[in-house]
Amino acid sequence: MSLLTLLPFIVLIGAMFLMTRSAKKKQQEAIEMRNQMQPGSGVRTIGGMYATVKEVNEDTVLLDAGPGVDLMFAKNAIGAVLSDDEYNRIVHGIEHDLKSDADVVPDDASSLTGTDEPADAAVSDDKPVDFGKKDAVDEPADAKADEQPKKTDGGSEAK
DSSP states (O other), X not given: OOHHHHHHHHHHHHHHHXXXXXXXXXXXXXXXHHHTOOTTOEEEETTSOEEEEEEEOSSEEEEEEETTXXXXXXXXXXXXXXXXXXXXXXXXXXXXXXXXXXXXXXXXGGGGSSOSSOHHHHSOOSSOOOOSOHHHHHSOXXXXXXXXXXXXXXXXXXX
């Protein structure tokens, strides 16, 4: 057999080796991350729940999900151990690195118009705004009320 016929098999075996090696490396990192958990750490489970570690056992973790809510999880169910800043940002909405002098987005668009008066003061009562038809203004309202449809006896006009 020549080396050329064995080349596809060698490449296939090399690719399988590299894939299993990277999978084992990720698995080792996950095990180390789970072993570094300690009470008080913020974690995210593989289901997406955020909680604080209350107690760490050999195969299980007791999590505090809220006031009076303690949950027992397998260590393998912990997806990530979060830093304190990241956990507070996600769970409590606390940002430590925000600048206090940063631009604040206004609640309404009145500050974007460039006037200092509030939006209610911008509308003046000098002349009323008419959104109706012009013909309706010329005709009095009583004339429409006096007109009634004529009743027919169903004769030849109705056919």
